[in-house]
Amino acid sequence: MKFFIKTTLTCAMLFSATLSMAQQGETVKIAWIDPLSGLMAAVGTNQFKTTQFLAEEFNKKNRSGVKFEIIGLDNKLSPQETASALRSAQDQGARYVMQGNGSGPALAIIDAIEKNNARNPGKEMLFMNYSAVDPDLTNSKCSYWHFRVEADTSMKMEALTTWMKDQPDIKKVYILGQNYSHGVQVVKYAKEGLRLKRPDVQIVGEDLHPLAQVRDFSPYIAKIKQSGADSVITGNWGSDLSLLLKAANDAGLNNVNFLTYYAYATGTPTAMGSASEGKVFNVAYAHHNMGGDIQKSMEEFKRKMNEDLYQPSIHHVFSLLDAAFAQAKSTDPVKVAAVMEGMKLKSFNGEIEMRKSDHQLQQSLYVTRWEKKSAKYPYDAENSGYTLAPVKHYAPYVSSTPTSCQMKRPNS
Structure with missing residues (x-):
């Protein structure tokens, strides 16, 4: 036994x-x-x-x-x-x-x-x-x-507008995005963030365009130029960002900064090249030189x-x-x-x-700037000779946004 x-x-x-x-x-x-x-x-x-x-x-x-x-x-x-x-x-x-x-x-x-x-x-x-x-x-x-x-879109905009609060040269902003949920949310949270942190900033234009359908962004660039904007906020990604920045460079739009979410994605570093040096900024959870x-x-x-x-x-x-x-x-x-x-x-x-x-x-978020690679920031994005170098780090609590989620759990 x-x-x-x-x-x-x-x-x-x-x-x-x-x-x-x-x-x-x-x-x-x-x-x-x-x-x-x-x-x-x-x-x-x-x-x-x-x-x-x-x-x-x-x-x-x-x-x-x-x-x-x-x-x-x-x-x-x-x-x-x-x-x-x-x-x-x-x-x-x-x-x-x-x-x-x-x-x-x-x-x-x-x-x-x-x-x-x-x-x-x-x-x-x-x-x-x-x-x-x-x-x-x-x-x-x-x-x-x-x-x-x-x-998410709101978290990134929370970090981006926190950074914009300390940029006195930003006075006139144009908001451009893709016409679907993310693009609409970028507009919403950009307006909210600026209203709370930089009420002096003037929003001089706003546009939404079809997702992944526009091949020529020159008409949008002409509107941005005419508006007198010094900065463009965009959540565009993929070809919609690459073609937008290429059009800006082709038009010689040298006095306008682009504040982006996805400047690191395939094709965009190549589209930026030397012409975008110092005028494209990105907000994300990582960067080229981690x-x-x-x-x-x-x-x-x-x-x-x-x-x-x-x-x-x-x-x-x-x-x-x-x-x-x-x-x-x-x-x-x-x-x-x-x-x-x-x-x-x-x-x-x-x-x-x-x-x-x-x-x-x-998680932490970073604001980065497109600039020449260097000994300090050596990563060569798409063999362009340029990189996204960090200019500001934000701890998770800075960009953490509240939730309205009413989570329905199994057996609850």
Whole structure:
């Protein structure tokens, strides 16, 4: 009898140990869903390569012992195509989803996953959003199954207008953006931030244009020039920013600064070149010259791909998942979501925290300026000879914005 009890306890301990290491050697399929065709294909392709590259890095060093497998799916920047791609991802066994370009596709993923997880217990999916930044996604439209690792539009504008408060040369501002949720939110938060921090600043123009459809921005540049603006605030990204800045340079618009969100993305450094020196500023959670391990990753990526790794928020995705797998001792999205809420980690931009109330990552932000690379800031963006050099760092509390999220948790 004693032998039986001892044997039973030993088996139970071994079983428990096996469970605690259940994720060791497991393959975790992640569906990456973003544009690989159309005007934003260059942006999406770079981010897909970044995701594959960082997955391979984490496969070599992760704490949890899992193997990340990336399934790339083209959504053509369309919410409808996104829903179709998500179904394909499910058919291929993916229970984790990554997406970042466009808040419309992000919302389509949230809606689809909410329905799937309610109808199919045991087959839940989790959405890791690395760059869709509409604040509503973690406010009125927040979801327990959605985690955003990028700073949202309001957070970036909070940092940018805090910086603008101390720039007396900024007196007249033109706001230009893409006509969808993010672009509309940029206008809203720019006006609010300036009203509170720089009520003396005059907004001399405002325009919204179709997303990823404009090929000639010269008419917009003519309006900016006519307005007398000394600064342009824009949340444009991809070809919409590259073509805008190229048009400004072609028109010799040398006395206007551009205050941007995405000047580091594929094609934009090349479009800026020497003509934009000193007049393009960017607000983001990272920059070209971060140092440390992320700098090594950026340099290795450039050596292998001959292009820039400009979306290190994807690194946050793998860091959080890896830590959550290890802590949960499981890759089950239900268990992983539970431990990822409120998680704090040391990352490339300092301590980050996945805020429990709305699943919005809290992190440092930087304002940078486009200038010649130097011994101090040596990263050569797209082999242009120029770089985004930091001019101001803001701790997480500066850009942290309140949330109206009423999180509906499973079994609550």
